[in-house]
Amino acid sequence: MEVLSPFSGKLIKVLVSQGAKVSEDDEIFVIEAMKMETPIYAPCGGTVKELKVKENQDIEADDILAVIE
Amino acid sequence: MRPYFEKMDDFGRALKEGEIKRAEENVKQIKEVEAGIDALVAQAKKAGMPEEKINERGEMTVWQRLEYLVDPGTWCPLHTLYNPADNKEGTNNVFDGLGKISGKWAVIIGFDNKVLAGAWVPGQSDNILRVTDMAKRLHLPLVWLVNCSGVKLDEQEKFYANRRGSGTPFFRHAELNQLGIPVLAGIYGTNPAGGGYQGISPTILFAHKNCNIAVGGAGIVSGMAPKGEFDNAYVEDLIDKTRHFKSNPPGTPKVHYNETGFFRYVYEEEKGVLDGLKEYMKEVPCYNPKFFRVAKPAEPKFSSEDIYKLIQFEQKKVYNFDEILARLVDNSEHMEYRPDYGPEIYTGLVKVDGFLMAVIGNRQGILPKGYPEYADYPGIGGKLYRQGLVKMNEFVTFCSRDRVPIIWFQDTSGIDVGDIAEKAELLGLGQSLIYSIQQSCIPQMLIVLRKGTAAAHYVMGGPTANDHNAFTLGTATTEIYVMHGQTAAVATYSRRLVKEKDAGKPIEPIIEKMNQIAKEYYENSRPAYCAKYGLVDEVVPMKAMRNYLVAFAGSVYQNPASICPLHQMILPRIIKDFKTIKERQAK
Numbered sequence: 001m002e003v004l005s006p007f008s009g010k011l012i013k014v015l016v017s018q019g020a021k022v023s024e025d026d027e028i029f030v031i032e033a034m035k036m037e038t039p040i041y042a043p044c045g046g047t048v049k050e051l052k053v054k055e056n057q058d059i060e061a062d063d064i065l066a067v068i069e
Numbered sequence: 070m071r072p073y074f075e076k077m078d079d080f081g082r083a084l085k086e087g088e089i090k091r092a093e094e095n096v097k098q099i100k101e102v103e104a105g106i107d108a109l110v111a112q113a114k115k116a117g118m119p120e121e122k123i124n125e126r127g128e129m130t131v132w133q134r135l136e137y138l139v140d141p142g143t144w145c146p147l148h149t150l151y152n153p154a155d156n157k158e159g160t161n162n163v164f165d166g167l168g169k170i171s172g173k174w175a176v177i178i179g180f181d182n183k184v185l186a187g188a189w190v191p192g193q194s195d196n197i198l199r200v201t202d203m204a205k206r207l208h209l210p211l212v213w214l215v216n217c218s219g220v221k222l223d224e225q226e227k228f229y230a231n232r233r234g235s236g237t238p239f240f241r242h243a244e245l246n247q248l249g250i251p252v253l254a255g256i257y258g259t260n261p262a263g264g265g266y267q268g269i270s271p272t273i274l275f276a277h278k279n280c281n282i283a284v285g286g287a288g289i290v291s292g293m294a295p296k297g298e299f300d301n302a303y304v305e306d307l308i309d310k311t312r313h314f315k316s317n318p319p320g321t322p323k324v325h326y327n328e329t330g331f332f333r334y335v336y337e338e339e340k341g342v343l344d345g346l347k348e349y350m351k352e353v354p355c356y357n358p359k360f361f362r363v364a365k366p367a368e369p370k371f372s373s374e375d376i377y378k379l380i381q382f383e384q385k386k387v388y389n390f391d392e393i394l395a396r397l398v399d400n401s402e403h404m405e406y407r408p409d410y411g412p413e414i415y416t417g418l419v420k421v422d423g424f425l426m427a428v429i430g431n432r433q434g435i436l437p438k439g440y441p442e443y444a445d446y447p448g449i450g451g452k453l454y455r456q457g458l459v460k461m462n463e464f465v466t467f468c469s470r471d472r473v474p475i476i477w478f479q480d481t482s483g484i485d486v487g488d489i490a491e492k493a494e495l496l497g498l499g500q501s502l503i504y505s506i507q508q509s510c511i512p513q514m515l516i517v518l519r520k521g522t523a524a525a526h527y528v529m530g531g532p533t534a535n536d537h538n539a540f541t542l543g544t545a546t547t548e549i550y551v552m553h554g555q556t557a558a559v560a561t562y563s564r565r566l567v568k569e570k571d572a573g574k575p576i577e578p579i580i581e582k583m584n585q586i587a588k589e590y591y592e593n594s595r596p597a598y599c600a601k602y603g604l605v606d607e608v609v610p611m612k613a614m615r616n617y618l619v620a621f622a623g624s625v626y627q628n629p630a631s632i633c634p635l636h637q638m639i640l641p642r643i644i645k646d647f648k649t650i651k652e653r654q655a656k
Contacts, residue, residue, distance in 0.1 A: 007435040025087045
């Protein structure tokens with residue numbers, strides 16, 4: 001399953017690494033936008049197959065952040 | 070209207086394991102602040118003489134009196150840390166709160182007889198005026214425990230006179246009487262001059278046998294120094310006179326029960342006075358709650374302890390306001406008003422202890438794409454935009470029309486700014502909300518959940534709405550300031566930085582000042598500061614918020630000055646119709 005950025009901003013925290021196992025609702029990213037930090041949670045449990053972003057990267061809405069299998 | 074209110078829409082969900090685990094540090098941070106507030110409260114309560122000393126004299130302390138007077142489990146303290154003049158005694162010398170006496174809600178206030186025998190001190194009159202205002206707004210009896218030695222003479226210039234000085238409460242007592250709101254006073258100890266008027270200005274006076282109330286005290290042996298200043302000869306004479314001076318205080322029950330009859334009752338025991346107040350409270354006007362309840366009282370489906378895990382201590386982190394609200398209202402049910410409009414603001418009807426209440430609160434997080442509709446930039450919760458302001462104006466107006474009391478929750482960073490926002494009329498809509506609140510005729514209360522910032526703190530039912538805001542609560546996460554400290558530092562020093570830089574001067578001193586201003590803003594916006602200087606009326610634990618909602622609901626529906634028959638309300642029908650239209654459109 002693809003994890004999409006819900007809005008544009010700066011990805012300030014990447015809390016998982018490729019290959020990591022995650023549970024549904026684990027906090028996996030934090031995006032800063034409009035001076036506020038918004039956590040992004042794993043939409044499902046599984047393994048992080050692909051990690052498509054790095055910390056401090058600017059992102060746009062609907063960018064793919066990760067793929068969880 | 071039973072189908073509208075008996076079962077409303079469910080909202081909220083149980084926390085997941087991951088959420089609970091993630092919140093551990095957050096819970097710790099909040100509870101640390103709460104423990105700090107608890108310590109300050111304990112210190113304020115202990116001010117003055119020890120309880121044992123007072124008891125040795127055969128007297129009860131104000132806290133012992135309150136404990137005996139108030140029905141167990143109903144006391145909701147207010148202004149406990151309010152000490153705006155920073156008195157060295159650590160208190161403004163009155164304590165107050167909402168509580169039930171003989172099953173009925175009252176606003177209750179007492180002088181702290183441990184400190185200077187309950188003297189007037191700086192900052193106190195403003196506390197008393199907050200309390201008389203609250204009795205007026207909630208249309209509740211005001212119950213006094215009078216024990217007031219009069220002016221603290223060496224600081225009289227700070228509070229004796231003035232528009233909101235220590236004499237003003239006597240006019241407020243008269244105003245309450247004019248409005249049909251009784252002021253009951255239990256009177257203890259020596260109450261000369263100002264203390265005398267504290268005693269005489271209420272409606273019915275319940276006196277302890279050892280008390281007195283009088284225009285002035287008997288302790289003044291002589292008048293002014295005849296030579297215009299004091300010298301040795303004068304003070305030697307004064308010492309001699311004082312040694313031989315004996316006088317009974319004027320205005321004891323011998324005069325004011327037997328002669329004037331000002332005291333309705335006199336009691337041998339201190340507790341007798343309180344029993345007298347309890348007896349009279351049984352007789353004050355009070356509807357049976359069933360007259361106004363729209364459903365059976367019910368606890369929220371989710372624990373109030375969850376709030377510690379939901380609200381974020383770090384001000385930059387977002388959270389779900391609806392989940393917090395679901396932990397405060399009966400059965401976690403609501404009827405949301407216009408959920409698709411003004412998404413940064415929650416407006417809805419809920420039940421608290423079975424009574425119908427309205428809620429307005431800031432939602433957090435990034436707003437849906439395309440909102441605000443007038444701008445090309447994204448919207449963020451906590452900020453106010455056009456639709457949110459319009460929605461609040463509508464909702465307050467309908468609540469006023471339907472006589473539904475409002476509970477506000479603030480966590481706001483302000484109203485959207487810039488020319489685009491000005492074209493969208495936000496300045497005018499903010500003031501319109503102030504107008505809507507001011508022309509309403511319903512009591513309101515506010516909880517500053519986290520940020521109270523800029524004009525948004527005013528327009529969202531803040532304490533500045535003095536005629537309507539009965540009280541404002543803070544929490545461990547409250548911060549109140551005109552803007553964030555870092556923003557203020559930039560606003561103050563950015564031009565200066567340019568000047569210094571261009572002049573080739575070192576900029577480090579400016580950086581130091583910027584950090585200093587940011588630090589000061591932080592310290593002067595924190596919960597303890599807000600409580601001490603009256604920016605909020607009490608800082609309450611997260612888990613106690615519902616107690617105050619229950620007290621507020623019970624108070625406003627106890628003997629309302631104005632009512633709207635349930636079946637003549639318009640707001641629930643509007644909510645229902647919006648929902649029906651939306652459901653049809655979805656099909």
